[in-house]
Amino acid sequence: MRHRDAILVNTPDIEIWPGGLLRARGNRDARLLARARSVLRRKRDGTLLAADLAEGLQPLVPRLAREPGLDAALRALAHAPRRARRAGIDAVPTLPPTRLALCLDALGIDGEAYAGRTELALQSEPAWLALAGRDRYGRALWLRADAALGWRRLVDAAAGDGIVLEAVSGYRSHAYQAGIVERKLARGLEIAEILAVNAAPGWSEHHSGRAVDVSAPGEPAAEESFEATPAFAWLQAHAGGLGFTMSYPRDNPHGIVHEPWHWRYDGTARTD
Ligand SMILES: [Zn+2]
CATH class of the missing domain: 3.30.1380.10 (Muramoyl-pentapeptide Carboxypeptidase; domain 2)
Incomplete structure (x- = not known):
């Protein structure tokens, strides 16, 4: 992906980052992140939650399934257009402040x-x-x-x-x-x-x-x-x-x- 076109998809609890922009703490995570198409990151404290790889989602935390807001993030990952830009930059929707x-x-x-x-x-x-x-x-x-x-x-x-x-x-x-x-x-x-x-x-x-x-x-x-x-x-x-x-x-x-x-x-x- 050309970074110039990179977008951050925002959901109430979790951000979806494009691959290649975040650094990992450990070697295992670094190897996963290097291949990630996108990365799920907890908004509150920046914890990296999961890497989206060609073969599927790889958890980066022990209890990913219990992560608040995960469903909304997975829906956004599946449905958010890869290039939201196509929708036009002047009409960016906002998130309801539910939290x-x-x-x-x-x-x-x-x-x-x-x-x-x-x-x-x-x-x-x-x-x-x-x-x-x-x-x-x-x-x-x-x-x-x-x-x-x-x-x-x-x-x-x-x-x-x-x-x-x-x-x-x-x-x-x-x-x-x-x-x-x-x-x-x-x-x-x-x-x-x-x-x-x-x-x-x-x-x-x-x-x-x-x-x-x-x-x-x-x-x-x-x-x-x-x-x-x-x-x-x-x-x-x-x-x-x-x-x-x-x-x-x-x-x-x-x-x-x-x-x-x-x-x-x-x-x-x-x-x-
Ligand atoms: Zn300021």
Whole structure:
């Protein structure tokens, strides 16, 4: 498969990755992954669950049959078009947030109160995502298909002006965000402290597949100092014309800290 056309098929609990993009921990798994057409990965913690080989599904965990959401993932594996792109990149369906209420309850987050306080919009996950390239750590960067094209255009345009843009983070699932919050709770932080820094699961723009955290070579990730870089100056001058908006400027109405690194693709920009 040409990686440029690779897609991530999304289901409520499990992601279906194309083969060749994930690394295994052990030798046995590495041999299976090397031959896998696709790989099932648990969204909550990234555990690799099974490899889809020409001869059938090979479990990578002991009790695969009991894995929550496996049926939905197997249906998606069987029926999702190999190239969802054919359906058109502007009409990507979203997943119903069926797990979100339970997940917020478990974390002790009152979703309605949070939404009212922050005036943030609930962000649905796309049913599939496109490979937008690699992030600065060499990991697959997944974005909604239109945003993936937008990101490539942005990176190319910047390169034409001698500016290197690096992605730090793109799409993130509700379950992954919940995992971040869960780990901080386990370290003893209060939920209010955590939500001052991390969006509540369901309300991060990264869920939509349209947000990218941007940095430049040698710059730390997600630091306000990014504002002083030539890369940021370039973004301020050109990103709007290429469909990108900085979501959280100073004194934004959502009470989110100033995030000069966080840009969202809307695709509605006009160069006029
Ligand atoms: Zn961000």
